[in-house]
Amino acid sequence: MRRLRRILLAAVAAPLVVTVVGLPGRPVAHVSSGRSALARVTIFPMVRLGNKPYPTPALADGYTPRQIRAAYDLGPLLRRGINGRGQTIVIVDSFGSPTIRHDLGVFDRRFRLAAPPSLRIIHPAGPIPKFNPGGRFMPGWAFETTLDVEWAHVMAPRARILLVETPVSENEGTSGFPQIVASEKYVIRHRLGGVISQSFGATEETFPKGTLRPLRGAYRLAASTRHGPTVLGASGDNGATDLLSNQSCCYPFRVTSWPASDPLVTAVGGTDLSLDSSGHRTVADQVWNDGAAGAGGGGLSVDFSRPAYQNGVAAIVGRHRGIPDVSLSASDVDPVDIYASFPGAGGWQPAAGTSEATPLFAGIIALADQKAGHPLGPINRYLYSMAKAHDRGIVDIIHGNNTVQFFRHGHTITVHGWSAVRGYDLASGLGSIDAAKFVPELASLAG
Secondary structure, three states: OOOOOOOOOOOOOOOOOOEEOOEOOEOOEEEOOOOOOOEEEOOOOOEEEOOEEEOOHHHHOOEOHHHHHHHOOOHHHHHOOOOOOOOEEEEEEEOOOOOHHHHHHHHHHHHOOOOOOOEEEEOOOOOOOOOOOOOOOHHHHHHHHHHHHHHHHHHOOOOEEEEEEEOOOOOOOOOOHHHHHHHHHHHHHOOOOOEEEEOOOEEHHHOOOOOOHHHHHHHHHHHHOOOOOEEEEEOOOEOOOOOOOOOOOOOOOOOOEEOOOOOOOEEEEEEEOOEOOOOOEOOOOEEOEEEOOEEOOOEEEEEEEOOHHHHHHHHHHOOEEEEOOEEEEOOOOOOEEEEEOOOOOOEEEEEOOHHHHHHHHHHHHHHHHHHHOOOOOOOHHHHHHHHHOOOOOEEOOOOOEOOEEEEEOOEEEEEOOOEOOOOOEOOOEOOEEOHHHHHHHHHHHHO
16 A cells, blocks of 8 residues: 555554654654554544544544635635535545445534535445455555545535445555556546546556556546546655655655656645644645655656646756646645544544645535536646636745655665745645635636
8 A cells, every 4th residue: 555645544453552753743653554654643532422432533633624625715615606516526545444434424523514415435346355454455545535535525515425446455556556447447438527536656666667558548538538537646745755666665766656647647746734723824835844755746757758738847847747736735744634433443533645635636626627517627738827827726835845864774865856936846836726716717727
């Protein structure tokens, strides 16, 4: 399972045995789960809500739906009825979560959100194995599913959710993608949704030679279908580098991940939001970089050349496809709350990473689909046109970088990334968004 999902989670069952390692500003427990990627969970006391014991979301210290909606200026849209009605957000995850229906209900009740019109779960690539709470991959994917579903729903509360679960874990280019591609082709051919959210990926260098490009079939199909879906991909959580094929950290040089690096996919990077209790910014957004190889992914593809829509930023990307395209909230220090109750989950937890940013943006695209009256298909050319025209829906980010350090064999390795600058950069892309302006601007261009 990819560490793209830098969820503050524990992939464990039974009692937790923890050693506090700490993140800035909060206690964090490091849990050994048998995976190469660290799993993290914040331990909090339990209180009662009604007649059942649930942890209080505020104790998870994550941002709430109210704060994130305010930060991205969703209020004017929601008040006008632009809330995702009639649209479907497709979320793709290996294995899914056995408790997602219940967990979304608890999440909605706690934050006084209306339930989505439907939460449908399908398995186009075959039946899902029985959930194993002590397994290497399933608990992490269940947390991923929880984050994706709950926060896409926050951004587009009246959109339908289609959860596409696949039966094989996606593991750094070595497995999982054939089932993901087959499932997404099924969704596209049957016109089951207008935006596909992918909070996973694999370092381009981990794909055996000649195996990556044949996996692009779903994205080609989406792009060739009239009013086909917009496809999103998380840019990664290891800054300017990413994981090795054995899922350990990390390449000692700059790399990027696919499918975010695919020119037919919109790559979603990460920012750090500093918000007050009402969701108002206390400082300007900056590139997510919490250190210890926890930062927004970005860089230059070694597999894909510069697409036409990036010709205007050729001075930055050269002959290569550059990512990300846009960036949203992802910081471990300033996460969001999720609720998960599958065995070992622990209830309310903070969650973060570009796995957060991607479903947030998927919800916003569902709003634009509603405004336009149809799915928008590939949107990158519109995003770069909007930025070139200085449309107010694109908000530039000019602070931060995605340089990271990690330890290997007793040595500190630094992979120098890129700094945010005015205009496009390889740390934040074009920047972030103001949804109240972005949604009508994008719908008008793509309409």
